[in-house]
Each structure stands twice: as structure tokens, then as C-alpha cells.
Amino acid sequence: MNNAGARAPAILIVDDDEGHAILARASLEAAGLSNSIQHFRDGQSVLDFFFPAGPGPHAVRGGAYLMLLDIRMPKVDGVEVLRRLKADPELRNLPIIALTTADDAREVERCHALGCDVYLQKPVDYDKFTEAIRRLGLFMTLLLIPPAKKS
């Protein structure tokens, strides 16, 4: 799980629906992406990943990440995750693709207002989904969490 220094960002799939996460992973792999992929089952676990609280895997300083974020999740939802990440000076540039199951204009607006980079309606066809991600060229974006500051 350690991506420190690697150019290809680790892809973080945050989705409470296990099936959706498996399909997303399968289509990303089928499309030939060799990035490491991690699945988080809810908003809280991915927040714990970036804002370490207790044991469990944590984001690596200097690591590159790209997040596929489901918006509608129980408890801590995608909007809340977005809000927390965008409010953090070091994490605000993390590229995030928000995913939603239904087309909801208000939700789209809310995510854009929170500084979401790309917003995709979860397509039933995951091939199109991968294509969209590729077209957006987000994999070309290198995103690094700044290394720990030396004090």
C-alpha cells in the first residue's frame, strides 16, 4: 500500500456499496490501469486514512492519491468528506471524482461549491466510466501530499 515517491497515484475508492466498488476496480483493471487500488467502505474510514486517528492504514506523506468518492453514504457522506478535505490546506488539491447514483442537480451544485474537481453520475456501464476518467486526463495529474515539514 505504500506509494511514496511513485508517479502513479493510488486510487482510493470510497463507496458503501461493495458491488459498486468491485465493479469500479474491475473496470479500472480491465482498462489496463496498474495503479494500486484501495477500497473504503464509508466516509469515516477514508477520513481516518487522511486524518490519522488510531490504528489502520494511513496516507503516506509524499504519496500521490486520486479519490473516487461516492456521495450518498450513510453516516459520514461524500459531501462531508469533500468538506473536510477541501478545508485542509495540504489535502485540498487532492483530485477527487465525485460519484453519484442518481442525477441530482442540487447535489452536483453542492459538490462543485465544495471544490470538487469532477462529478460523474455512476454509469451502469463501467467501460464508459473508465473512458471518462481517462479522457479527463486525471491520471496525468501528479498529486503529492507535501512531505512532512521539518521543524
Add this chain to the structure above:
Amino acid sequence: MRTTVKELQDIKAALDQHSIVAITDASGCITYVNDKFCSISKYSRRELMGKDHRIINSGYHPKAFFHGIWSTIASGRTWHGEIRNRAKDGSTYWVDTTIYACMGPAGEPTQYVAIRTDITQRKADEAQLQRYAEDLAEKNKELEAIVNTLSHDLRSPLINVQGFGKQLTCACERIQLAFSAVPDRAVPASAVRQPLEVAIPQALKFINAGVSRMDALLAGLLRFSRLGREALTIEQLDMDAMVADAFSAMRFQLDAAKADVRAGPLPAGFGDKVQTSQVLGNLIDNALKYRHPDRAPRIVVDGHLEDGQAVYSVADNGVGIAPEHQAKAFEIFHRLDPDGPPGEGLGLTIARRVLERQKGRIWVESAGEGGCTFHFSLPSTEPQPLPMP
């Protein structure tokens, strides 16, 4: 000349039959009232004579309203408008009013003739219509939210059905390819093991779960929509008996969980017995279902009267609901913890709908960990029957 006087008398008699009439002198003191004025204001003629119209002021209109009337009629113009007055017994009534200024030779009003029509019923109807309109707007918003949630919740399993259906197709193609690559029956197990042992069972698992989920959602939706159409029989409810019934219906589960249940004396409320029992049962069931793993459940049902409402509470010492999740608890198909005890996320949505149809309300209070208290209210007096559904 005689016929003219007769004619005027006839017109006045007809006017008295139709309208509320009063005449005041130039300073506003009542010099004449007809029978209709007395009957609607519930004052006798003697009580009214010599008084001004402040005697029937309901306090509803601001001072400026009456200033406006005076400045209009004092300048000799006719005033027309709607006024809410107060009768002697304190009841109020609305009158559509025309005040005519009778001008003297000096160009000053000498007296005022006020002719009024009782529009109390029309005003009440207008207010009722306004309430219906607001109600409808609220219901529309609610419906929109339900459609929104549903489209998401139905699409979610559909994505799995379609996505894993595609995986099945792929697995099938791989097996076919393995078969076509070699002479008959010599297919190596290694070529078909992955699809048969991993891909296909996984796909079937998600497809079946997705289909079941959609089925459950649609069944729940039907149940919810049926509720809104069921006729209500509003009666005075013996809540003490209903709570006792609810507890005894769940006696087995309550005993199994070693639950400590209590119910205080409850005020009577007005509602539909069957549907209100369902709400009670659901709240008690929730209190038991979401009990804390480390302590025996305690369920306390209580009630009191407040502002014409009977307010009941079902308090538990279970896992509680964090403040930020409380608003969502009543959303259709929303489940705060999908990994928690089974349920379709419909119980509280239905409880809210049932209570709203009975002019009641439901809300929750919880500090999180320590458990939660669901409150619901019902009218404590017999509600007025409404002409519209």
C-alpha cells in the same frame, strides 16, 4: 310625492333585509343601527346608540387602517373595504363595508351611512384554502424528496445487476473460448476454474442481492403509498391500554432481551387506533432493536398535555442517534447503520406519515451514546373534520 316616499321606504326595508346598516353623525357617534347590525354585533340597539365604532373594534387592524378610513370619508369620498369586528360575546366577524359620506350644504360631511355584508364564512374559507395550498406545497416537496431518494436507491442495486450481468457474460465468453480452443472434453480445469469458482458465483451473489433489494424497495414503497390512502377512524385513544397491548405483543422479545419496560399514566389523544398502535409498536421495536450491547434495555413510555396536544415519549437506553444523523432518521429508506439490525428503513418514515395525517408530529431527541427518546404528539381534543382529504 307620496309615491316617492313610499318608494324610499320600500328601498330602505329591502336594504335592511339584505345588509347591516349603521348611521353615525359627523363625529362618528352611532345614531342609527338596523336589526342586522344588532344581531351580528350581539349588542342591543340601546347599547350601541351614541357610541362610536370602537365598541366593535377587534384590534385586528392597525391604527393606520382606521386613520385611512377617516381621512377618506371626512373628505367626502366613499370608503370600501373589509373589516374584522368583535361582537359583544368576544367572537369576531368580517364585514365587507361601504361607508358613504352624506355632505351638508357647507361641503362638510354631516353624517356617514355604513352598509356592510357579513363575509365571515368567505374569510374562513379563504384562510382554509390558504392552509390547503401551503399543505399541498409541503406535500409536493415531500413527494419530490421521496422520488429523489427512490431513484437513487433503486438505481444503486440496478448498477450491480447490470455490472455483474456483464461480468457473467465475460465469464461465459471465457469458458466458451476455453472450449473452442481444444478438442472436445479436453478442457483443462485451470481454464475454467476462475470463472466457475470466483467470477460467476460473485456475479450471481450481487445480482441476486440487487434483485432482492429492488423487490424490497418496491414492496416498501407500495406499503408507504397505501398508508396515505387508508381511511382514518379518529377516536379518543386509551393510550395506557394501547401501550400495554404493544408491550404484551412483544412480550417474548422483551423478556428474551431482559428488557425493563415502564409506562407512566398517559393522557388520552385523538387518532386512529390501528395506525397509532403501529407507531407505538414500531417505536418500542426500535428501542429493542437498537439496544446497547453492554446493558439491558430499558424502555420508558411517558406522556403529558401541552398546548392542546397530547405529547408522548418512548425513551430507551440504546445506542442512540448522533445529533447530525437525527434529521435523516425519518427519511424514506434511510438506514443510519446498514450493517446494523435488519430493517428496510421505512418504520420511522411511516410513523411520521401516520402521525401527520392525524394532525400530530414526531421528533427525536438524543445525545448519542446514552440512548434516545422519540416524542410524538396527537390532538388532545377532537379535531374538526375537514371537508377535503
